[in-house]
Structure formats: structure tokens, C-alpha cells
Amino acid sequence: MLNSTVVGRIDVTPELMILRVRPDDGVPNFIPGQYVALGMLGGTPRYPGAAPEPEAPGPEKLIKRAYSIGSSPEQRDYLEFYIAVVPTGVLTSRLATVKEGGRVFCQPKVTGTFTLDGVPPGKNLVLVSTGTGLAPFMSMVRTSSTWGSNRRVTVIHGVRYPEDFAYSYELRTLETSTQGLEYLPIASRAAETWSGRKGRVQRLFDDGTVKLNPEMDHVFLCGNPAMIEELEVSLATQGFQVHSKKSPGNLHVEKYW
Numbered sequence: 056m057l058n059s060t061v062v063g064r065i066d067v068t069p070e071l072m073i074l075r076v077r078p079d080d081g082v083p084n085f086i087p088g089q090y091v092a093l094g095m096l097g098g099t100p101r102y103p104g105a106a107p108e109p110e111a112p113g114p115e116k117l118i119k120r121a122y123s124i125g126s127s128p129e130q131r132d133y134l135e136f137y138i139a140v141v142p143t144g145v146l147t148s149r150l151a152t153v154k155e156g157g158r159v160f161c162q163p164k165v166t167g168t169f170t171l172d173g174v175p176p177g178k179n180l181v182l183v184s185t186g187t188g189l190a191p192f193m194s195m196v197r198t199s200s201t202w203g204s205n206r207r208v209t210v211i212h213g214v215r216y217p218e219d220f221a222y223s224y225e226l227r228t229l230e231t232s233t234q235g236l237e238y239l240p241i242a243s244r245a246a247e248t249w250s251g252r253k254g255r256v257q258r259l260f261d262d263g264t265v266k267l268n269p270e271m272d273h274v275f276l277c278g279n280p281a282m283i284e285e286l287e288v289s290l291a292t293q294g295f296q297v298h299s300k301k302s303p304g305n306l307h308v309e310k311y312w
């Protein structure tokens with residue numbers, strides 16, 4: 056069942072990790088924005104200090120959860136994931152113990168419709184994330200087909216503390232080297248002395264930092280469901296419609312729970 060090897064691990068903070076996973080059968084084809092299931096066996100020890108879990112799974116049970124792929128499909132050596140360790144979490148309290156060289160399950164089938172497929176080439180992208188909801192957007196900005204046709208791409212990343220800004224170095228570097236990319240990090244619980252943007256991602260729309268045009272922009276929302284529900288309501292009043300296969304729109308959403 057454990058069909059993949061962890062080939063890289065970066066601990067952003069004790070609660071946030073980047074895992075690079077190499078499936079034995081090779082990296083599957085996928086579209087930026089899609090996800091796979093990762094899994095571990097119930098018998099895997101949880102990290103020391105994990106909060107009690109609702110119900111302990113059987114030792115042979117494969118615990119699986121969905122994770123957005125953060126790497127580009129052009130990266131053929133591994134799939135990258137950006138994962139929050141939930142102290143009460145059944146899977147992440149076990150995934151937190153995995154080291155480089157460790158084995159995990161990675162579902163060969165890739166799924167998901169939170170992609171740029173429904174976005175015409177000339178339209179701008181406003182990619183709004185909280186926490187690990189940044190992962191699918193990393194895959195998008197790391198992929199060459201996202202760029203072109205003078206498209207503007209705004210990446211908004213909302214976190215609690217400034218140390219939670221994983222990928223900020225890469226995004227700032229990309230911002231300098233890529234025409235049309237704007238990176239807007241914002242922290243809701245930053246210290247008074249912190250000089251960056253403070254507040255929730257919603258603030259950037261309320262105070263006019265991000266100005267939207269429903270004719271030109273496609274907005275993507277990913278991460279915490281409370282942020283998504285709140286923005287869905289306010290964006291609906293500005294002419295944004297939730298996208299689905301049956302009814303194409305300019306507002307795309309991926310709730311993590």
C-alpha cells in the first residue's frame with residue numbers, strides 16, 4: 056500500500072511542512088490545481104504531544120486525505136505538498152513523523168477541477184489563499200502554460216503569523232523576474248512592530264489594494280471555508296459567479312474542510 060518515498064521534507068514551522076513525494080511508478084500527469092490522496096497506516100505512531108484523536112484507527116487501516124499538488128507538472132522527479140499538521144488530526148499527526156526516505160501512500164489517480172481549464176487565455180488571475188491553500192497556486196505559478204497573453208496574476212496569501220509565509224522567497228523572486236506577477240502576503244496575528252500587511256485577506260478587497268473587474272478577472276479561492284464563504288458573498292455582489300462545468304463562471308473555489 057505504501058507506494059511512494061518521501062524524498063524531501065522542509066519544516067516551515069512545527070505545524071507546517073513541505074513534503075516531496077516520489078511515487079514508485081513515477082510522477083503522474085496532472086493539471087496545476089489538482090489533488091491526490093496521501094495516506095499512512097493507522098499503526099504509524101503519532102508525533103509526541105499530538106492532541107487526542109476522536110477515534111484511534113486500526114493498525115492496518117489506510118488513512119487517506121486529499122492534498123493539492125504544489126509542484127509543477129513540469130517537475131518530473133517528485134510531487135510537492137504543503138501540509139498543515141492538525142494536532143487532533145488523524146492523518147497529519149502521523150504524517151508529521153515521516154522522515155526523508157520514509158514510505159507513504161500516494162493515490163495514482165489525480166483529480167480535481169480547480170484548474171485554469173475554464174479560464175480564457177487573456178483573463179487575469181486573482182489567486183486567494185489562506186494557510187496551505189497556497190499549494191495549488193504554487194503549482195500554477197510554477198508552470199509555464201499559466202503565463203502568456205499579457206495576463207496579470209495576483210497571489211494573495213493570508214496566514215496568522217509572518218513565520219507562516221512558506222514560499223515567500225520563491226514568490227518574491229518570481230515577482231521580480233516574471234512580468235505580471237504580484238505577491239500580496241498578509242498576516243492576521245502579526246506583532247505591532249511587524250512592517251508587512253496586517254489583517255485578513257478580505258481586507259485587501261475592502262481597502263482597494265486589489266481592484267476587481269468581473270469582465271477581465273477570474274478569482275480563485277482556496278483554503279479555510281470561512282474565508283471562502285465570506286468572499287463568495289461579497290464577490291457575488293460585484294458580478295462574480297461561481298464556476299462549475301455546467302455553468303461556467305469567473306469565481307473558482309476549493310474548500311479544504
Ligand SMILES: Cc1cc2nc3c(=O)[nH]c(=O)nc-3n(C[C@H](O)[C@H](O)[C@H](O)COP(=O)(O)OP(=O)(O)OC[C@H]3O[C@@H](n4cnc5c(N)ncnc54)[C@H](O)[C@@H]3O)c2cc1C
Pocket residue numbers: 090120121122123124136137138139140141143144145146147148186187188190309310311312
Ligand atoms: C481538495 C482538497 C485538497 C486539500 N489540500 C490540502 C493541502 O494541500 N494541504 C493541507 O494541509 N490540507 C489539505 N486539505 C485538507 C486535508 O485533506 C485534511 O483534511 C487535513 O490534512 C487534515 O487531515 P487529518 O486527518 O490530520 O485531520 P482530521 O482528523 O481529518 O480532521 C479534520 C479537521 O482538520 C482541520 N483542517 C483540515 N485541513 C486543514 C488545513 N489545511 N489547515 C488547518 N486545519 C485543517 C479542520 O478543522 C478539519 O475539520 C485538502 C482537502 C481537500 C478537500
